[in-house]
Amino acid sequence: MTAIYFITLVFLVAAGYFLASQRAKVLRAAPNGAALHSLPTYHGLLGAVALFVPMLIVYAIGTPVVKMLATTNAFSFFPSELASDPLQRGVILRDVGNIIDGRYQGDPSAALRDAAASYSSTFSAGRLIVLGTGVVLGLASLFLVLSRISPAFRARNLFERFVIAVLILCALVAILTTVGIVFSVMWETYRFFFDPALKGRPTVAQFLFGTEWNPQAALRADQGEIRTAFGFIPLLTGTLLITLIAIVVAGPLGLFAAIYLSEYATPRFRAFAKPILEILAGIPTVVLGFFAALTVAPYIRGWGEGLGLDVASESALAAGLVMGMMIIPFISSLSDDVINSVPQSLRDGAYALGATKSETIKKVILPAALPGIVSAFMLAISRAIGETMIVVMAAGLAANLTFNPLDAVTTITVQIKTILVGDQEFDSAKTLAAFALGFVLFFVTLMLNIIAQQIVRRYREQYD
Amino acid sequence: MTDTITHTTAAPIRRRVDTTSPEAQAGVRRRYRAEARFKSYGLLAILTAAVFLAVLLIDVVTKSLPAFTTNSLQLDVAIPADFVPADQKYNPAAIRSADYLPLMREALKTAIPGIQGRGPERTLIRLLSTGAPDGIRERLAADPSLIGTTIKAPLLLSDDADLYFKGAGTAITTRATRGTATPSDTTGTITITASGNEFSENLVTVKLALAELARAAITEADRAARSTASGAAERAADLRKQADELLAHAKDAASAELLDSRLPSLLVAINGGLVKITQLAADRIEGEVLLPLSSASEAKPGDWRVVTYTTPESARKINDLEVALLERFKTNGQVERAFNWRFFTSGDSREPELAGLRGAITGTALTLLVTLILCLPIGVAAAIYLEEFAPKNWFTDIIEVNINNLAAVPSIVFGLLGLAMFLNFFGLPRSAPLVGGLVLALLVLPTIIIASRAALKAVPPSIKEAALGVGASHQQAVFHHVLPLAMPGIMTGTIIGMAHALGETAPLLMIGMVAFIVDVPTGITDAATVLPVQIYLWSDLPELAFQAKTAAAIVVLLVFLFVMNGTAIWLRKRFERRW
Structure with missing residues (x-):
C-alpha cells in the first residue's frame, strides 16, 4: 500500500515537474512571448512541490485515521468490556492481523473472523480513499500552479520560500528532540511521583533522600513481602564515587597532556600524540567496558588480594579507572583549545620578565585559562555521570551506600539499564523509576553543560 | 613619579x-x-x-x-546406503532432516577403536559440536550420490575441545621408564605392577602437591577468620581441619596415595592404551582404563611411559578421558585447524563454536542506513539554515543553544526517548533497526549540524558575494556555490558522526535490541541486534569460548571504525582546501 502510494507520488511529482516546466518553456518560446521572471526549472520545481506537499499531508493524516477506523470497526464485533481492556485489545489485534496474513493457528471464532473481514475491507477501502484524495488534491494544487504560470509569475520566489520552510523544519528537529526528551521523561516522572493509580510510588522526599534502593516488587503473592524502596542516595553516591575516581585519574593526566601538547610539543610529536588521543576518544565504550570487566577488574582484585585487601570483583575502582582513561582525550582536547586561545602577549610578557616556560604556564597561562579549564572539567564530569556501558559491564548492581572504591557500587545509568532491559509494563513503579532516574540524569547533565557553556562564553568575550 | x-x-x-x-x-x-x-x-x-x-x-x-580459527576432526564418515529411504534419496529436504548423530558416533568409534560403554561413548560424541554434521548435510543434499559411500569430512569440535587445542587445556609431560610393568587386564579397573620403585618419583610430586593444597587451605582459612561474614568462623575451622589432614598425608612419605581431581592427573601409557591412576604406591598403581590396552602382557622398559596432565582435573573444562581422546586424535593427525569462516557467515547461537557475527553486522548496516538517510539531509539542511539564512534573533539563539546541549546529553537518555516515544507512543516495532536508526539519528544530529556549520563557515564569503554579484539569488549562491565547496567537510563530519553511531550501545539496549536473535535480519522492521550490543551480550555469557568471540567481535568493530575514520581523514586530506 505504502509502496503503491509512493510510486504514484514519485510518478506524479515527475509529471508535475515536466508539465509545469514545459508550460513555462512554451511561454518563453512563443513568438511574441515576454521574458520569464523565473527559469522554467523553477516553474517545474514549483509544480512538483505543489503535488508533493498535499499528497504527503494526505498520507500522513489519512493512514492513521484509516487504521483507527478499521480497528474501531473490528472491535464492534466484540463486547465493549473486551475492547476497553488494553491487554485483550492487543491480543485481538494480533489475532486479526494473523488471520489477514493467513498465519492464524487453529480455528478462529466467528466474531474474530467477522472482525478480520471487516478490518480488511475497511482497511482496503480506506486506503483507496486515501490514495484517491491524495491524487485529487495533488492534481488540484498542480493545476492551480499551472493556471497561474505566466511570464510575470514569480515561481522562483515561491519555490525558495518553500525551501526555507523545509530548512526551518529541519532546524526545528533539534528543538523537537529536546521537547520529546523533556516531555517523555517528565511525564513518566510525574506519573512515578503523583499518579494515584500507581502502587508503591514514593514521595519526592523519599526518592531524593532515601538511603535504600530496591526497585524489585513481589510479582506473585507466594514470594512473600519484598520491600520496595526508591531511595536515590546510594545511586547518587555510587555515581559520584565512580565519577570522582575518573576525574582524579583524567583531570591531571588530561590537563598535563594538554599543556605539553600546546606549550612544549614539537610539531612532529604533536602529529604522533594527537592521533593517539583521538583514537582513545573514538574507542566505543562497550569495548572499554569489556576491558574494565575482564582485564582491569581481575587485575585490581589480584593486586588487592596480594596486599591483603578485600576487593569486590566489580569494584568501583576498575570502572572509575577505565572511565578516567575514556575522559582523558575529552579533557585534553577542551583544555588544549582553551590554552591555545590565551593571547600570546601574556606569554611574551612573562618570558620578558625572565620566567621559565613552566613558571609562565603555572603563574600566567593557567590562571588566565582557569575558567575554560573549569568548564572542561564540568563537561567531563557530565560525560562521566552519563556514561553507561563501562559501568554496566564493570560496576555492580547492588546499591551499597559506601565511599570505599574497592567495594561494588551501582550508578544511575546502570539502574536505568537494568530496569528497562527486557519486558516492561508502563504502569509499574519500577519501570517509571527508571524514567525518574533518567530525568535526574538529564537535568544534572543539562545544568552542568549550561553552566560550562556560560563560563566559556564569558571567558571568550574577555579575550576577544 | x-x-x-x-x-x-x-x-x-x-x-x-x-x-x-x-x-x-x-x-x-x-x-x-x-x-x-x-x-x-x-x-x-x-x-x-x-x-x-x-x-x-x-x-x-x-x-x-583463538576465535578466528577453529579446530575440526578430519574423519572418514561412512554413510550407509539406507541412510534415507530409497524413494527419498534425491529429496534434499529428506536428506537435511535425517538423523546424523549415528553417523558421527560411528565415525568417531572407527577412529578410536575400543571405546565401549555409554559414558565413554557419550564423552566421545560430546567432543563434537552440535553443528558438526552441517557440512556433511549440505554435501549430501547437493550430491545424493555420496550416500552409500565413505567420505572424508571435517567435523567441528565443541567449544571446550576446540579451546583445548588453543592452549586452554593442560600441559602434558611424559616420563620414560626404566623397569618393566605388567597390567592385570585390558579394560576396566586394573592394577599395574612395576619392577622396582618406578612410581616413587611421582609419589613425591603428589606429596608436594598435597602440601601445596594444605598451604592454600591455611591461607584461605586465615582470610575467612578475618572476615566478619556469618559462617566465616566455621568455614575457617573446617579449612584448618582439611589442611591438617592434607599435611599428615604429605608428611608420610611412603604411604600409598589416592589421587583426586584437585591433584595433577597421572596416567600410564602402556600397550597402546592409557590408564588413569587412581591409587598410587611406589611400585604399583591401580587405575581406570581410559583407552583400552591391546594386551595384558608385560611391557618392556622404555615401552611404557608415565604421563602427567599438570593442570588438576577440577581446574580445567575437560576431563582426563577427553584430554586422552583429543590427544589420540592429534597423534593420529586427524585434527585440522582452519580459518573460522562461520564467524562471519552465521548468526548468533548459544553454542560458542557456532556463533557468528553476520546477524549483528547486517543489523548494524541496516541501522546505520536508516541513521544516514535521516540525519544527513536533516543535519545539512539545519546547518544551512542556521549558517546562511537564519536571522539573528532569540529563536535562532534557542536553536543553537539547544543543539549544543543536545550534543552533551547522555546517550542513554536518547534511549529513554526512543522507548517512551517511538515504541510506547507511536507503537513502532521493538528491536527493529528502524527504531535504532531513528534514535541514533537524533543522537548524531548535533554532531553533523555542528560539523556542517563549520564546513559552511570555512567557505570564504567572497565566493558567495561573487555569485550574488552576477545576479544569483541568495539560495542559488548557497546551493550552487557554497554547499558544493563545503561538501568534503560535511562528508568528513558525517562519517565521524556515523562512526560515533556505530560504537553506540546504551540507547539501543533501551529499545530492545538486546534480544537473542539467531536469524539474520532482512528488513528494517525485523528484530535485529548490532555489533556493539552483540559484544555486550557475548561478554555476559559464562562460556570461556565466548570471551574470545567477544574480543573478536570487538576487533571487527574496531576495524570498521578505523576504516570509517581513515576514510574521513583521507577525505579531509584529499579535498581540504586552504583559502
Whole structure:
C-alpha cells in the first residue's frame, strides 16, 4: 500500500515537474512571448512541490485515521468490556492481523473472523480513499500552479520560500528532540511521583533522600513481602564515587597532556600524540567496558588480594579507572583549545620578565585559562555521570551506600539499564523509576553543560 | 613619579643582582629542575594514555585470536546406503532432516577403536559440536550420490575441545621408564605392577602437591577468620581441619596415595592404551582404563611411559578421558585447524563454536542506513539554515543553544526517548533497526549540524558575494556555490558522526535490541541486534569460548571504525582546501 502510494507520488511529482516546466518553456518560446521572471526549472520545481506537499499531508493524516477506523470497526464485533481492556485489545489485534496474513493457528471464532473481514475491507477501502484524495488534491494544487504560470509569475520566489520552510523544519528537529526528551521523561516522572493509580510510588522526599534502593516488587503473592524502596542516595553516591575516581585519574593526566601538547610539543610529536588521543576518544565504550570487566577488574582484585585487601570483583575502582582513561582525550582536547586561545602577549610578557616556560604556564597561562579549564572539567564530569556501558559491564548492581572504591557500587545509568532491559509494563513503579532516574540524569547533565557553556562564553568575550 | 625621580637623583641606590653568586646559581638550577620536572609530567601524561591504549588494543587482539580459527576432526564418515529411504534419496529436504548423530558416533568409534560403554561413548560424541554434521548435510543434499559411500569430512569440535587445542587445556609431560610393568587386564579397573620403585618419583610430586593444597587451605582459612561474614568462623575451622589432614598425608612419605581431581592427573601409557591412576604406591598403581590396552602382557622398559596432565582435573573444562581422546586424535593427525569462516557467515547461537557475527553486522548496516538517510539531509539542511539564512534573533539563539546541549546529553537518555516515544507512543516495532536508526539519528544530529556549520563557515564569503554579484539569488549562491565547496567537510563530519553511531550501545539496549536473535535480519522492521550490543551480550555469557568471540567481535568493530575514520581523514586530506 505504502509502496503503491509512493510510486504514484514519485510518478506524479515527475509529471508535475515536466508539465509545469514545459508550460513555462512554451511561454518563453512563443513568438511574441515576454521574458520569464523565473527559469522554467523553477516553474517545474514549483509544480512538483505543489503535488508533493498535499499528497504527503494526505498520507500522513489519512493512514492513521484509516487504521483507527478499521480497528474501531473490528472491535464492534466484540463486547465493549473486551475492547476497553488494553491487554485483550492487543491480543485481538494480533489475532486479526494473523488471520489477514493467513498465519492464524487453529480455528478462529466467528466474531474474530467477522472482525478480520471487516478490518480488511475497511482497511482496503480506506486506503483507496486515501490514495484517491491524495491524487485529487495533488492534481488540484498542480493545476492551480499551472493556471497561474505566466511570464510575470514569480515561481522562483515561491519555490525558495518553500525551501526555507523545509530548512526551518529541519532546524526545528533539534528543538523537537529536546521537547520529546523533556516531555517523555517528565511525564513518566510525574506519573512515578503523583499518579494515584500507581502502587508503591514514593514521595519526592523519599526518592531524593532515601538511603535504600530496591526497585524489585513481589510479582506473585507466594514470594512473600519484598520491600520496595526508591531511595536515590546510594545511586547518587555510587555515581559520584565512580565519577570522582575518573576525574582524579583524567583531570591531571588530561590537563598535563594538554599543556605539553600546546606549550612544549614539537610539531612532529604533536602529529604522533594527537592521533593517539583521538583514537582513545573514538574507542566505543562497550569495548572499554569489556576491558574494565575482564582485564582491569581481575587485575585490581589480584593486586588487592596480594596486599591483603578485600576487593569486590566489580569494584568501583576498575570502572572509575577505565572511565578516567575514556575522559582523558575529552579533557585534553577542551583544555588544549582553551590554552591555545590565551593571547600570546601574556606569554611574551612573562618570558620578558625572565620566567621559565613552566613558571609562565603555572603563574600566567593557567590562571588566565582557569575558567575554560573549569568548564572542561564540568563537561567531563557530565560525560562521566552519563556514561553507561563501562559501568554496566564493570560496576555492580547492588546499591551499597559506601565511599570505599574497592567495594561494588551501582550508578544511575546502570539502574536505568537494568530496569528497562527486557519486558516492561508502563504502569509499574519500577519501570517509571527508571524514567525518574533518567530525568535526574538529564537535568544534572543539562545544568552542568549550561553552566560550562556560560563560563566559556564569558571567558571568550574577555579575550576577544 | 616625580617623587621617585627626585629620590633616585638625590641618592642613587642601585640594587645589583649578582647572577654569579652561588645562591643565585642554585636558584637558577632549581628553577630549571622544576622546569624539567614539569615538562616530564606532561610527557608522562601522554605516555600513560598511549600505554593504556596499547595495552587495551593488545589485550583485545590477543584475546580475540583463538576465535578466528577453529579446530575440526578430519574423519572418514561412512554413510550407509539406507541412510534415507530409497524413494527419498534425491529429496534434499529428506536428506537435511535425517538423523546424523549415528553417523558421527560411528565415525568417531572407527577412529578410536575400543571405546565401549555409554559414558565413554557419550564423552566421545560430546567432543563434537552440535553443528558438526552441517557440512556433511549440505554435501549430501547437493550430491545424493555420496550416500552409500565413505567420505572424508571435517567435523567441528565443541567449544571446550576446540579451546583445548588453543592452549586452554593442560600441559602434558611424559616420563620414560626404566623397569618393566605388567597390567592385570585390558579394560576396566586394573592394577599395574612395576619392577622396582618406578612410581616413587611421582609419589613425591603428589606429596608436594598435597602440601601445596594444605598451604592454600591455611591461607584461605586465615582470610575467612578475618572476615566478619556469618559462617566465616566455621568455614575457617573446617579449612584448618582439611589442611591438617592434607599435611599428615604429605608428611608420610611412603604411604600409598589416592589421587583426586584437585591433584595433577597421572596416567600410564602402556600397550597402546592409557590408564588413569587412581591409587598410587611406589611400585604399583591401580587405575581406570581410559583407552583400552591391546594386551595384558608385560611391557618392556622404555615401552611404557608415565604421563602427567599438570593442570588438576577440577581446574580445567575437560576431563582426563577427553584430554586422552583429543590427544589420540592429534597423534593420529586427524585434527585440522582452519580459518573460522562461520564467524562471519552465521548468526548468533548459544553454542560458542557456532556463533557468528553476520546477524549483528547486517543489523548494524541496516541501522546505520536508516541513521544516514535521516540525519544527513536533516543535519545539512539545519546547518544551512542556521549558517546562511537564519536571522539573528532569540529563536535562532534557542536553536543553537539547544543543539549544543543536545550534543552533551547522555546517550542513554536518547534511549529513554526512543522507548517512551517511538515504541510506547507511536507503537513502532521493538528491536527493529528502524527504531535504532531513528534514535541514533537524533543522537548524531548535533554532531553533523555542528560539523556542517563549520564546513559552511570555512567557505570564504567572497565566493558567495561573487555569485550574488552576477545576479544569483541568495539560495542559488548557497546551493550552487557554497554547499558544493563545503561538501568534503560535511562528508568528513558525517562519517565521524556515523562512526560515533556505530560504537553506540546504551540507547539501543533501551529499545530492545538486546534480544537473542539467531536469524539474520532482512528488513528494517525485523528484530535485529548490532555489533556493539552483540559484544555486550557475548561478554555476559559464562562460556570461556565466548570471551574470545567477544574480543573478536570487538576487533571487527574496531576495524570498521578505523576504516570509517581513515576514510574521513583521507577525505579531509584529499579535498581540504586552504583559502
